Amino acid sequence: MTLDNIFEEIKKAEKIVLLTHETPDGDAIGSTLAMKFALEQLQKQVDIIIPKYAKVFEFLPGTDQIKKESSIEKYDLAIALDCADLKRLVGGEKYFSPAKSKIVIDHHGSNTMFGDYNFVNPVAPACCEVLIGMFEYFGIDISIDLGTCIITGIITDTGGFQYSGVTAETFEFAAELLQKGVNISEVYKKVFKTRTKANFELSKLASDRMEFLENGKVTFTYINAEDLKNVNAEEGDHEGLVELGREIEGVEVAVFIREKENSNGYKVSLRSNDYVNVSDVAMMLGGGGHVKAAGCFVAGTVQEVKNKILSEIRKVL
Numbered sequence: 001m002t003l004d005n006i007f008e009e010i011k012k013a014e015k016i017v018l019l020t021h022e023t024p025d026g027d028a029i030g031s032t033l034a035m036k037f038a039l040e041q042l043q044k045q046v047d048i049i050i051p052k053y054a055k056v057f058e059f060l061p062g063t064d065q066i067k068k069e070s071s072i073e074k075y076d077l078a079i080a081l082d083c084a085d086l087k088r089l090v091g092g093e094k095y096f097s098p099a100k101s102k103i104v105i106d107h108h109g110s111n112t113m114f115g116d117y118n119f120v121n122p123v124a125p126a127c128c129e130v131l132i133g134m135f136e137y138f139g140i141d142i143s144i145d146l147g148t149c150i151i152t153g154i155i156t157d158t159g160g161f162q163y164s165g166v167t168a169e170t171f172e173f174a175a176e177l178l179q180k181g182v183n184i185s186e187v188y189k190k191v192f193k194t195r196t197k198a199n200f201e202l203s204k205l206a207s208d209r210m211e212f213l214e215n216g217k218v219t220f221t222y223i224n225a226e227d228l229k230n231v232n233a234e235e236g237d238h239e240g241l242v243e244l245g246r247e248i249e250g251v252e253v254a255v256f257i258r259e260k261e262n263s264n265g266y267k268v269s270l271r272s273n274d275y276v277n278v279s280d281v282a283m284m285l286g287g288g289g290h291v292k293a294a295g296c297f298v299a300g301t302v303q304e305v306k307n308k309i310l311s312e313i314r315k316v317l
């Protein structure tokens with residue numbers, strides 16, 4: 001069974017590197033940190049390499065040990081967390097591909113299974129939830145620090161226990177953590193109830209530019225590089241803007257695009273409410289994700305990118 005193989009690989013390895021996807025969210029950071037705490041219980045030497053992440057996650061235990069790079073060229077084991085494909089994995093070419101053994105742990109339905117061992121549960125609402133079962137199997141003690149990281153991933157990827165992927169197990173685990181003393185309301189406040197000034201300024205722009213298309217079933221809005229510069233945006237300041245459209249009555253698909261520096265194109269965020277599978281839409285454009293939250297990169301101007309996305313959305317609307 002894959003879990004046994006993974007445990008064997010971990011036991012064999014001395015130096016382990018943990019990696020995750022670009023523009024890491026709470027599940028990406030939470031799952032890598034949780035894995036680091038778990039592997040340290042197994043006496044492993046572990047590096048997390050995440051060159052850039054949003055300031056909101058700095059409160060998490062263990063972030064002081066996150067590295068921007070490493071001098072080790074060939075790790076015994078590389079583990080990719082919360083990442084659907086090698087292309088999006090930060091440090092993929094540098095640390096993942098050369099490692100002696102490669103493991104993928106994820107919850108994206110679009111995962112390309114790019115490891116030697118792949119443990120992917122597309123039904124899990126967060127990669128952090130995949131880890132809960134895995135840690136139980138490995139006999140890992142869920143400390144307050146480890147639990148805080150896991151609950152952060154679950155809270156951010158479920159929009160605060162809102163989305164349909166949430167299971168009874170999610171709440172059972174949250175209850176267990178509360179009993180242990182993990183401060184869930186504090187995590188909630190840190191990740192959802194505190195926004196940067198730049199994020200607020202960007203949301204004003206995104207709201208102003210919101211267009212209603214296809215009889216109000218689709219919203220489209222954008223942020224360009226100049227806007228990001230004008231508000232002194234930092235990593236993560238665009239988070240949540242795609243939700244502005246999804247929350248509006250009658251909207252099925254919300255599209256938010258933001259210009260990606262040095263790339264001549266836009267990073268696309270897609271969200272849906274009921275019946276459109278945006279992961280399929282994103283895959284048609286070279287990306288991926290989940291049924292109701294997905295993304296991709298599209299080259300071109302705002303108008304060109306908008307047209308390309310809309311022509312895909314129309315097919316499934």
Ligand code: 5GP
Pocket residue numbers: 021084085088108110242268269270286287288289290293294295296297
């Ligand atoms: P977001 O809109 O929050 O950036 O991303 C939503 C979901 O889509 C996340 O689960 C993210 O991993 C996935 N996603 C975003 N962009 C891409 C992409 O370019 N490729 C793939 N495979 N998945 C993406």
Ligand code: MN
Pocket residue numbers: 027028082107125126127157
């Ligand atoms: Mn995730």
